[in-house]
Amino acid sequence: MGLPVGRRRIVVALAAVLAAVATAVVVHRVLAPAEVSTVARGAYPPAPSPGPGVIGRLPVAPLVVDGRLRVYASARQVYADQPADGRYRVTPFWSYRRWPAKLVGVFADGTTVVSRWSDRKLVALDARTGRVAWRADGPEPGVLPKPRRTYAATVWDPAGLHVARTAAGRAVLVVAGAGRLDGYDLADGRRLWRVDRERGCLGAAGTTATGEVLGLDACAGPEAVEFRDAATGAVRTRWRPPEAPEEFVVTPVGCRQGRSGCRGLRIADRGDGSGRGWLLGSGAPVAAPALDGTDAQLDGERVVGTSAGVVIGRSARTGAELWRRDDLGPVRIIAVEPGRIHLLTEGKDLVTLDPATGAERSRFAMNIGRDGTGWQPGRAYAAGGYVAVERARERAGPDDDDQAYFLMAEPVLLAAT
Incomplete structure (x- = not known):
């Protein structure tokens, strides 16, 4: 014997309401603003001292922090691995993720890592633990170009x-x-x-x-x-x-x-x-x-420039020539940091010079395994003696999509100089 028609309608209506509530709960859990912070479980690593050479290759661009960690970006996450001279990207040392805001910039100073988000939030993390140090409201970032899949612009040149x-x-x-x-x-x-x-x-x-x-x-x-x-x-x-x-x-x-x-x-x-x-x-x-x-870069009171295969160091104030190197062949300056000028030769050797004297600090082939040197440099970055370079296809152009632009799945080379 079934339920009376009126009671049956009440039951059906109640079931519909419960289903709607359940759906709303699920949607809220999935789409509601969220923050997930996974702090470090291990001790803060010591700073390694790698010898000159290519350390490894990575799928995304690293930001070397305090000489100990590598910090990376993705669409909605900033995270770190260690050690700084690791051959590959490994399980995160710590991670911080937000939803639905997008990560638009990462900047590090000392052991403070500042992340900037599309919803105007600024979140500072302690690099030693990954814990949130502070939060603040910032100005609207404005419209920024979509980053390539390495997120090099996000961590190396944060707007x-x-x-x-x-x-x-x-x-x-x-x-x-x-x-x-x-x-x-x-x-x-x-x-x-x-x-x-x-x-x-x-x-x-x-x-x-x-x-x-x-x-x-x-x-x-x-x-x-x-x-x-x-x-x-x-x-x-x-x-x-x-x-x-x-x-x-x-x-x-x-x-x-x-x-x-x-x-x-x-x-x-x-x-x-x-x-x-x-x-x-x-x-x-x-x-x-x-x-x-x-083609000229500044280090303190010295300018280093390249012309017709010659590298020249000059006084920034007087323009007087201090030194010259004509033994490197065609080169281009790809990155600069205090006390180091990093140049890439036509044969893809990375040469690091002392800007004060022109003396060679290190020189080695920017190659690993059997990858070869058939590539052109994209974005590059240097900090604390580390150099990272994106490898683009030789015929790649700035308007190409990532598949046509990058040489391979792990396009970023990391080296110590």
């Missing part, structure tokens, strides 16, 4: 993330976004200052070795370079290069890392990559003709 050191020794995280520039105490994430402007007219290009925020301002009149106090955000100096065009591009050079702690800059017309070089100090920028062009 709008820089660090400046004040005269008192405080490390200030500088974050640039759409119409906004913020300064935070790197130690605890406390916001120190904020600058609001019309969207698109203000941007941070980097920070200087003397503790200033270097920016390009076009909010009122012709474009000019602004130098702001990192501790307060106040403008110290507003400067336009002599005979500068109405619009120009500012590229920091001679930086401690990324575009932070820079000792010079290059000013170029939009669409013209050559540019004029300038040295930065306590006063107005000083012209440095030795830095003109894109």
Whole structure:
């Protein structure tokens, strides 16, 4: 004997409601904002001391942190493995993941790893443990190009993330976004200052070795370079290069890392990559003709450039030749770090020179196993004596998709110099 019609309808309706509730719970669990932090279970590793040579190959770009860890990025995750000289990427030492926000930049200073997300969140992690050190709200990142699958741009050139050191020794995280520039105490994430402007007219290009925020301002009149106090955000100096065009591009050079702690800059017309070089100090920028062009790099008071297969070191202030090397053949500078200039020869040898003397610190073939040298360099990075290079196909172009662009599944070579 079945249920009466009325009661049957009640049961069916109740079942439908319960099914809807269950579905909503599942959808909420899957799609609701979430944060998953997996901290380190082992001890902080010691810093290895690898000899010169290729260490290994990796599927994604590493950011070497404190000489001990390698930090990587993916669409919604920042994670680390160790040791820094490991041949392959291994099980994460720690991991931090967020949903549904996307990771747009990673910056490391000392043992602090700052991650920037598409929902304006800034999350700092302690590299020694992977634990969250602090969280803060930052400016809107704006529209950024989609990263390639190595995420090299995300970790090697994070948009709008820089660090400046004040005269008192405080490390200030500088974050640039759409119409906004913020300064935070790197130690605890406390916001120190904020600058609001019309969207698109203000941007941070980097920070200087003397503790200033270097920016390009076009909010009122012709474009000019602004130098702001990192501790307060106040403008110290507003400067336009002599005979500068109405619009120009500012590229920091001679930086401690990324575009932070820079000792010079290059000013170029939009669409013209050559540019004029300038040295930065306590006063107005000083012209440095030795830095003109894109084939010259700055290390302290020295400029190293290449031309017609010759590598020349010059005084940044006078342009006087200090040394030259004409025994390397056609070369290109692929990465620079304090005290080291890394060059790639036509035969794919990585040559590291001392910028003060031109002396060779190391030289070896950028090859591993049977991979060969039939490739061209993509993005490159150097820190603490480590060099990482993307390997692109010889005929690859910037508009090719990842499948056509990269040489293989593990396109990144990591070497110690």
